[in-house]
Amino acid sequence: MDELIRRRVYGADHDDPDPGPRPGHVYRELVAGPLDGLLLDVTGWTDGQLREGAALATEIGSHGPGGRAWYGPRAGDPHHWDWAGDTP
Template sequence: MDEHLMRGRVYGADYDDPDPGPQPGHAYRELVAGPLDGLLLDVTGWSEAQLAEGAALPTEIGSHGPGGRAQYAPRTGDPRHWDWRGDTPP
């Protein structure tokens, strides 16, 4: 696994989790920009179609507050990084 990814925090990890980083045997995408910038998304078991589509991730810190979602999609030519596409309301 890429050493840079090993330093990251995984999206959805509890704030008091003693080991919020990536786990061996899992696949991750790095979220770039937006409210979840720098977090890793665990995509273990996702289909190729799901990986190509990206994700709308619940977040309380986006522009729409609690219940809103941050939209991320694979970067063209670099699918290991998912770029922020904007926030959506609840």
């Protein structure tokens, strides 16, 4: 957990003095792509949502502002979500 404390959570404001994970929340680490290294808060997500992954809004993907980056669970390691590409 110590290594998670220093990590930034996807969606946290850039000027947030504490953009890290919160106690009692569940996270997935985003791997590769424009959101590499961020943590995604999946607290309260259903099993189906966790299997499906997510298209996450990003300003820095290949489609620029308004684009989304697709991330989904890694086979055999659902705590890491791998980048699958960008979409407008």
